[in-house]
Amino acid sequence: MREFVITTDSTVDLPKEWLEERNIPTLKLSYTIDGETYPDMEGISKKEFFDRIRRGSLPTTSQVTPGQARELFEPIIKEGKDIIHIGFSSGLSGSLNSERMAAQDLMEDYPEARITVIDSLCACLGEALLLYYVLKLKKEGKTYDEIVAWAEENKLHVCHNVTVDDLNHLHRGGRVSKATAVLGTMVKIKPMIHMDNEGKLSVIGKERGRKRSLHKIVDIMEEQMKGWDNEIVMITHGDCEEDAQYVAGLIREKYGIDNILINVIGTVIGSHTGPGVVATFCMGNKR
Numbered sequence: 295m296r297e298f299v300i301t302t303d304s305t306v307d308l309p310k311e312w313l314e315e316r317n318i319p320t321l322k323l324s325y326t327i328d329g330e331t332y333p334d335m336e337g338i339s340k341k342e343f344f345d346r347i348r349r350g351s352l353p354t355t356s357q358v359t360p361g362q363a364r365e366l367f368e369p370i371i372k373e374g375k376d377i378i379h380i381g382f383s384s385g386l387s388g389s390l391n392s393e394r395m396a397a398q399d400l401m402e403d404y405p406e407a408r409i410t411v412i413d414s415l416c417a418c419l420g421e422a423l424l425l426y427y428v429l430k431l432k433k434e435g436k437t438y439d440e441i442v443a444w445a446e447e448n449k450l451h452v453c454h455n456v457t458v459d460d461l462n463h464l465h466r467g468g469r470v471s472k473a474t475a476v477l478g479t480m481v482k483i484k485p486m487i488h489m490d491n492e493g494k495l496s497v498i499g500k501e502r503g504r505k506r507s508l509h510k511i512v513d514i515m516e517e518q519m520k521g522w523d524n525e526i527v528m529i530t531h532g533d534c535e536e537d538a539q540y541v542a543g544l545i546r547e548k549y550g551i552d553n554i555l556i557n558v559i560g561t562v563i564g565s566h567t568g569p570g571v572v573a574t575f576c577m578g579n580k581r
Contacts, residue, residue, distance in 0.1 A: 296408070298376040298438050300429060301366060303358070303389060304334035305382040306422040307530055307560040316429060321366045323382070323389060323562045327353040334562040343561050344533035344569040353565040357389040363396035367409060371400055376408040378441060380425045384413045385493030408438065412445050415493030418563050419528035419555070419575045420454045426526065427577075453518045453578040454489035457507040458532075459570030486510055488581055508537060511574050512544040518578030519549070526553045532564055532571040541572060 304322040306313075313320055322333040327343065328351055338346075347353065370377055379397070384390040390413050397409035414421045424445060431441050484507035486499040501507040515527075527545055531538035535558075542554045558564075559571060 295437070296374060296376050296406075298378060298408075298432075299370050300378050300380065300425070300432060301370070302380040302421070302425050303382045304560060305387075305417060305562055306380070306425055307418045307557060307563060308422045308425075308555075309557055310335055318425070318429075319366055319370065321358055321363060321379075321389075321393070323358055323387070324356045325353050325561045325565050326356070327351050327565075331356070332561070334560055337561070340558045340561065340564070341533060343564065347564075347568055353561070355562045355565050357387050358392050360392045360395040360399070363393040364400060367396060367400055371404050371407045371409070376438060377410070378428070378438065378445075379409065379411045380414050380421060380428060380445070381411050382421060383415050383417050383489070383493030385415065385490075386417055386495070410438075410442050412442065412449070413493070414445075414449050414452075415489070415491070416449060416452050417454070417489060417493075418559060418573065419530045419557065420452045420489060422555075423452050423526070423528055423575050423577065424449055448577070450491055450581065451522075451577050451579070452489075453515070453576050453581050454487075454573060455511040455514050455518075455575075456487040456489075456495075456567075456571065456573040457484050457501070457511055458487065458567055459484070459504075486514075491581060504537075508541050508572060509544065511572065512541055512548060515545070515549070515574060515576050515578070518580070519576055520579060522577045522579070524549075524551060524576050526555060527551050528555045528557075528575040530557055530559045530571070530573050530575075532559050532567055532569040534570055534572060537572050541574060545574070 301319040381390040393411045484501050485497050490496045501510050529538050538556050
């Protein structure tokens, strides 16, 4: 049986050190702000990134190309190893198609190789949560096929519960409609968003006031998590650490879960959410 490597996209929005410690090859999307283009996770600091958006900068993002995907995959294949790639939702980016094109070309060039590109239908720390459990299965000695099967069977059980300060950022990037974005301009009304089964962002409600919206993304987890043993919960935020810590405290108090990973949202996804986003991620019955 050939060895295999787990790879992923930078849109997992995990700390760079977390990925490096686990030797996870990561394919980086890119972002452009104020005329300069950088790979995701690099360039300016996240603090500066969000401060620029607050001052009016309008960042844009770029998907990966088949050539970039090949550059990540081919050295691994040349080592005689197979690949399972956890990819950014196809509902939000064309990167997955580029990765599948590269994988197909490489398997034609290296007939003995296997490359499975999994459409996670997840984003940010939702994608990271799927990666977390896939890595755990690999460590437990599960086979390539067992891991692929588990990921495909469980990816729609990764629940994303999101609140943003302003939906106009998501509209500008084409992630929500103009009609939906109007909600984001309403004073004190905070939209509630989730990732649907097509891997797209969908507004599912609204709360009046920031504090109530933060409680809502915790309360909604109760029904989702019934019957699931969540050994870890993840929280992301758009340069609002205090709010993320507040949400973590609510989760510890309400559900008794102490293993909580908190990280600032990445520059690519943060280009579309803007500052002030807070989201919880857990395994659940349905999204």
